[in-house]
């Protein structure tokens with residue numbers, strides 16, 4: 055039986071979260087003087103895990119690491135059910151103080167509140183390795199290893215350090231880990247009855263709607279694709295307008311149609327052309343070919359997939375109408391990750407009880423929770439970040455919002471445990 059949650063001193067929580075963030079922004083914890091830059095198997099990352107681990111040990115948690123370096127800490131012996139909280143504390147190469155790290159220190163604050171108020175919540179904190187992919191160019195690497203969404207060949211051979219080209223395997227071994235046991239990472243999820251990850255929103259929805267908390271009920275799925283349009287390279291001055299096969303016009307038409315299709319699909323569907331390669335890319339040359347990328351996402355599979363199919367067909371048709379050819383190639387697709395209704399409801403109830411403004415929303419960005427949710431009922435909590443800036447030293451979020459999130463998570467876990 056868990057104790058009822060008493061009133062929580064949010065200012066104290068905010069001060070502790072601010073102190074953790076300040077500490078982990080110090081020179082011992084980043085390899086760059088201009089940004090937060092920390093990633094797997096660097097001394098700065100090691101010190102970050104040591105700091106978080108020491109804080110948890112002082113609360114009586116048993117702290118360990120999985121065979122590749124994901125940190126796991128629990129306040130119940132193995133085999134007993136626990137509720138999972140956490141995020142990642144590696145950063146982008148030009149990162150800020152809050153992405154991931156604020157989720158880990160908020161999870162740490164959940165553990166502190168449990169200890170301080172003797173709530174008796176069975177907890178397990180996880181800080182995932184290499185969420186941002188800064189070390190080896192592989193996003194969500196720690197959680198993908200845990201969920202066995204990688205192959206041994208990739209870990210041994212294909213995944214290589216951005217800095218020195220040596221393999222992930224070699225680096226993990228040099229850091230004292232046992233990558234040969236990577237398949238055992240999955241056992242970190244064995245006893246989890248649920249999972250909540252707190253993260254900064256990385257967009258402006260909460261800020262612009264004046265909400266302090268976002269309760270995330272789904273993580274967007276996506277289609278990543280390329281369109282290659284072949285026209286005819288000619289001289290920009292000497293070729294009359296009616297004698298041109300200019301592939302940039304197909305790009306222009308497709309960009310507008312993508313906006314129209316995504317808007318019409320609604321339900322959170324978004325479409326973006328993020329990369330454009332124009333060949334030869336000279337001011338006085340009509341391009342011979344254009345390649346552009348498509349990133350089409352949303353929390354409703356049929357909606358964003360419909361847009362992807364339609365825009366591919368549109369680009370091919372637009373090229374044909376102009377006497378050119380276009381190819382539409384899918385790079386990667388990933389389905390929507392639905393989050394758990396009962397945990398989302400418990401978080402909403404807890405948020406409502408605080409009287410602070412919150413909203414339900416989906417996550418457009420990818421998170422480790424996408425992997426965890428495959429095995430464990432999961433949800434996420436977002437807090438606003440200033441102007442939606444993330445992956446940049448200007449990233450800013452308010453420890454007071456994180457403290458509110460910690461309280462909501464504590465109350466939700468307590469309710470779920472009693473349910």
Ligand SMILES: [Zn+2]
Pocket residue numbers: 142153154185253
């Ligand atoms: Zn993150």
